[in-house]
Amino acid sequence: xxxxxxxxxxxAVPWKYIVRxxxxxxxxxxxxxxxxxxxxxxxxxxxxFMGKNATVEEIAQRRTEYGLDRPFFIQYGIxxxxxxxxxxxxxxxxxxxxxxxxxxxxxLGPTLALTVPALFLTTIVSVSVALVxxxxxxxxxxxxxxxxxxxxxxVSFLVYIIVGQYFLGFAIRxxxxxxxFAISGxxxxxxxxxxxxxxxxxxxxxxxxxxxxxxxxxGYDTRFYRAVMVDESQRDYIVTARAxxxxxxxxxxxxxxxNAMIPVITRVSISIPFLITGSFLLExxxxxxxxxxxxxxxxxxxxxxxxxxxxxxFAAVYLASNLLTDVLYAMVDPRVRLS
Amino acid sequence: xxxxxxxxxxxxxxxxxxxxxxxxxxxxxxSFDLHRGEALGIVGESGCGKSVTSKSIMRLLPEHxxxxxxNSEVIVGKDNLLKLSQKQMCKIRGNRIAMIFQEPMTALNxxxxxxxxxxxxxxxxxxxSRSERRAKAVEMLRIVDLPNAERRYDxxxxxxxxxxxxxxxxxxxxxxxxxxxxxDEPTTALDVTIQAQILKLMDDLRHRTGTAVxxxxxxxxxxxxxxxxxxxxxxxxxxxxxxxxxxxxxxxxPYTKALLDSIPHAGGRIKGQRLATIDGLVPGLFEMxxxxxxxxxxxxxEQNCVDEQPEVQEFETNRSIRCHYPLKNSS
Numbered sequence: 193x194x195x196x197x198x199x200x201x202x203x204a205v206p207w208k209y210i211v212r213x214x215x216x217x218x219x220x221x222x223x224x225x226x227x228x229x230x231x232x233x234x235x236x237x238x239x240x241f242m243g244k245n246a247t248v249e250e251i252a253q254r255r256t257e258y259g260l261d262r263p264f265f266i267q268y269g270i271x272x273x274x275x276x277x278x279x280x281x282x283x284x285x286x287x288x289x290x291x292x293x294x295x296x297x298x299x300l301g302p303t304l305a306l307t308v309p310a311l312f313l314t315t316i317v318s319v320s321v322a323l324v325x326x327x328x329x330x331x332x333x334x335x336x337x338x339x340x341x342x343x344x345x346x347v348s349f350l351v352y353i354i355v356g357q358y359f360l361g362f363a364i365r366x367x368x369x370x371x372x373f374a375i376s377g378x379x380x381x382x383x384x385x386x387x388x389x390x391x392x393x394x395x396x397x398x399x400x401x402x403x404x405x406x407x408x409x410x411g412y413d414t415r416f417y418r419a420v421m422v423d424e425s426q427r428d429y430i431v432t433a434r435a436x437x438x439x440x441x442x443x444x445x446x447x448x449x450x451n452a453m454i455p456v457i458t459r460v461s462i463s464i465p466f467l468i469t470g471s472f473l474l475e476x477x478x479x480x481x482x483x484x485x486x487x488x489x490x491x492x493x494x495x496x497x498x499x500x501x502x503x504x505x506f507a508a509v510y511l512a513s514n515l516l517t518d519v520l521y522a523m524v525d526p527r528v529r530l531s
Numbered sequence: 532x533x534x535x536x537x538x539x540x541x542x543x544x545x546x547x548x549x550x551x552x553x554x555x556x557x558x559x560x561x562s563f564d565l566h567r568g569e570a571l572g573i574v575g576e577s578g579c580g581k582s583v584t585s586k587s588i589m590r591l592l593p594e595h596x597x598x599x600x601x602n603s604e605v606i607v608g609k610d611n612l613l614k615l616s617q618k619q620m621c622k623i624r625g626n627r628i629a630m631i632f633q634e635p636m637t638a639l640n641x642x643x644x645x646x647x648x649x650x651x652x653x654x655x656x657x658x659x660s661r662s663e664r665r666a667k668a669v670e671m672l673r674i675v676d677l678p679n680a681e682r683r684y685d686x687x688x689x690x691x692x693x694x695x696x697x698x699x700x701x702x703x704x705x706x707x708x709x710x711x712x713x714x715d716e717p718t719t720a721l722d723v724t725i726q727a728q729i730l731k732l733m734d735d736l737r738h739r740t741g742t743a744v745x746x747x748x749x750x751x752x753x754x755x756x757x758x759x760x761x762x763x764x765x766x767x768x769x770x771x772x773x774x775x776x777x778x779x780x781x782x783x784x785p786y787t788k789a790l791l792d793s794i795p796h797a798g799g800r801i802k803g804q805r806l807a808t809i810d811g812l813v814p815g816l817f818e819m820x821x822x823x824x825x826x827x828x829x830x831x832x833e834q835n836c837v838d839e840q841p842e843v844q845e846f847e848t849n850r851s852i853r854c855h856y857p858l859k860n861s862s
Contacts, residue, residue, distance in 0.1 A: 331595060428632060429640040434591055435632075436652045436703060437625030440617065450642045525642060526687040 206522045213518050217511045222272065224507045229268055229500065237496035241285050258282075258497070275504055286495040295486050295498055296505065302378050303482030305398050306471050310405040315460050318410050322417030323444055326425055337414065345411025352404045353477045360400055373400040376479035401474040413459065420455045424448050453524045461517035465510045538710045538743050539565040539588070539607055539628075545600030546580075546587045554598075555816040557583040558767045562843070565711065570737060570744040572754040572775070574790075575764035578813060581747045584764070585713045588612065588745075589630055590620045607711070626656040629704035633716040635697035639688035645672075645699050646684035649706060656707040671702040675732060694725035698732070705736060712737075713745045718753060730757050751794055755779055763787050766813050766824040769843065773850040783846050783857040786825045823855065831856055 238255050239246065255261045259270065274280070280293030287295070321337060328334040361375035374397045381389050424430070425448055433447045475485040483502065490498035522528045544561040547554050558580035565571050573581050586592050588605050590612060605612040607627060612620065624630075632638045640648060649668040653659055659667060665684070672680035675698040688696055697717065704712055714733065718726035734757055737744050746758055754761055754775065761778045763771040763786065771784040782788040792807040811828040814820060820827065826836040836855055846852040 428634050428637040431591060432632065432638045432700070432703075433640065433651075435589060435624055435630040437621045437623070437655050438651065439621050447640055447643075451640070526644075527641065527689050 206519070209522050210515075210519050213515055217515055221507065221511055224511075225272060225275070225504055226268060228503050228507065229264075229271060232496070232500055232503070233264070237494065241494040241496060271500070271504075275508075280501060282497045282501075284490075284495055284498050286490070286493040286498075292498055292501040295490075296483065296501065299481060299483035299486040301380055302480045303471055303475070303484060305394060306401055306405070306474060306480060306482065309398070310402045310409075311460065311463060313402065314406045314409045314413055314463075315456070317406060318413035318417055319456060321410070321414045322421050323449075325414070325418045326421035326448075327440075327444060329422055329425070334418075338418070341411045341414045341418075343411075344407060345415070349404075349408050349473055350477075352407055353401075353473070356400055356404050357477070372396070374478075376477070378478075378480045397478075397480070401478045401480065405471075405474060409463070416459060417452070417456060420452050421448060424451050427451070450524065454521060457520045457524065458517055461513045461520070464513035464516075465506065535569075536567045537564045538567050539745070540604070541584070541588065542602075542604040542606070543600060544584065544587055544603045544605065546583050546592065546603075547598045547600075548592075549596045549598070552817060556767065556819075557816065558587070558764075560843075561764070561767075561769050563762050563769060563772060565743045565745055567710070567743055568737065568741045569760065570734075570746060570758045572758035572761045573745065573747045573764060574749060574751060574754055574761060576749060576790075576813065579764045580767040581749075581764055582715055583767075585630070585715050585745065585747050588713065589624060589628060590615070590617070591630075622656075625652050625704075625709070626707050627709055628711040628713060629707070629709040630713040630715065631697070631700045631704050631717050633719050635693050635700055635720060638700055639696055641688055644685055644687055645691070649684075649699070649703050652703050652706050667706065668702075671706045672699070674705075674736070675699070675702045677702070693721055694729065697721060697725075697729055701729075701732065701736070705740065705742065708740065709742060711743050711745065713747070715747045716749070717746070719748070719750070726753075733757065751779075751790065763790070766819065767816075768824060768853060770825065770853045771846075771851070773846075773852075777847070777850060781858075783850060783852045784825075784854050785829045785831050785856075785858060788858060789828075789830075823853075831858075 238251050238258075238260060242251055242254065252261075259267060274282075280296060281291050284290050284292060284295060321341075325334045325337045356373075357375050360373045364373075365371045372395075378397050379393050384393065429451075430443060430447060433443050438447065471480075471482055472484040472488060474480065475482040476488060479485075483505075487499065487502045489495075490502065518528075541564075542562050544558060545556060546558045547556045561580070561584055563571065563573075573584065575581050583592070587597075587599065594617070599613045603613055607623065610619075610623070612623065615623070639645070646665070646668055649671060650664050653664040653667060657664070657667075669680050669684055672683055677683050677695060677698050683691070683695075683699075688699075691699065701717075712733075717733070718729050721729060730753060733744060733746075736742065744757075746754070748754060758775050760772065760774050762769055763778070763784065765786050771778070771782070771787050773783065778787060779791065782791055786809075789807070789809045793809065795806055809828055814824060814827065820837070822835075822837040822839055823829070823832075823841050826832050829836065833856065839855075841853050841855045843851050843853045846857055
């Protein structure tokens, strides 16, 4: 049914529009990188890393070594050049011998293993819950769902993490001996096949953080989607469809859902970069070696090249998801294509 | 016209909504017949129950807060629509009874093409193949005089003007050849020239297809132009039913007369004289008087108008009226 919805819901791919919007992104990105590099240089990064005991000569030497003594715009040009050529060969200051590229690549897998299922599940579950809620608008099922959504979003992220770790990670293990969820830690794909990994290792390490992530975002998302759907369900075109003889499920899943897709898409793509930042907490508490954790660690250690590179990558992810939003808009809403 | 077959018979329709302030009965004891090929107008001011009546016929009101009177009937063919399940209603809506609405600008789904929306109606109610449906849909767009029908088929509603959208909605309504078309203020949102075109189109199609039209409007001019008979509603009740000529020339109910008097006539008034209005307000849903509902505003009120609710009674030929003292010789 999902595939049917996708083909029924999205229109043709507007290539011209994609190219135009991508070109708009270029100056924006250059501006972001400029501001970000300026901000990182407000306080001299080299002494911050080397600490009080470093001599002036040592500091000057490292500065020259990393080109930080050169004029700012030269540095800017070099950095932009590296991003364009995807050159992340520079070494980390703290983790000697590892390049930025290795750190990023190493963090990407664990981060995506958390965020992609989380975003996917959150969206599916909250759209469905919102549809049910809108269907029963004002009646008992709707009220119960709204109350639990408000309750769900009123509880802090940390409470879910601690309660989840205690009950699902620790208490179950204590009483039965079997261990469905790890309290913390991570294992990568390594030699195991994808299917085997997805059915054994992944649920053990990642399912609990993913469930927590879904639970936390669900409250907000459900309320938002419900409002969208209630709003849409009062539109005139719904009455026209009913007067035409369309059944209630048909109206909800085809007429209403395609209109509701526009705000849903915005919401989802807004959460794409948010999920990477949001996973800071999960990655820290569950000790999952993702990009968020890598960034936090790098910030603590004043690992300047890593912080700068991750910030640039995050900015790119933000822009890319905004671009994706606009393209999907154009595919779903014919009114966008003209302008 | 009155001897021909009745396609829609509404009997003692009462529609009650459950509200936060208790049950609110929006229409009470509404009865009328619609004959094959006839255009019947329902007129009345805002809030008199015209739209509730039409939506009750179509069963488009929210079911969980709506109840219909125990002896209420909406008969189409052999079926009492009020007793059917929503599933059965889906087979009737759009197929045997179609409806068009007031706001053509928003009544089409903005994210589907005109063709898709026409095709949907055909897909729901006919066994035609994909190519037959397309041919039929384009033909329908031609029938409603949409220019460039072939091209418009693939366009989206936002590419069409209000008048064109109303034509599309009429095409959607009529594509399954319904016996009854309910038009709920179909021209209110359109400007006057487009309004005339749409009314003429509806008139032509009615004569061509024999579809009976139930035209709901507050505009007496529209009624005079298109309808054969008129039902006048006031505060949730039918107060007068009459052929259109009789109604306009010899209104029987004081409310009908007051309504007609409040229409400006070209050259019919002395300069500086104010247009006649009806004093007072329509009684609210929760404060309906026990007597005649118009009594509070009626110039011909007697004591028993206040005490006793008048019943619908025969009046002259082919007319009925809900009044203790119908106007006999008004001009």
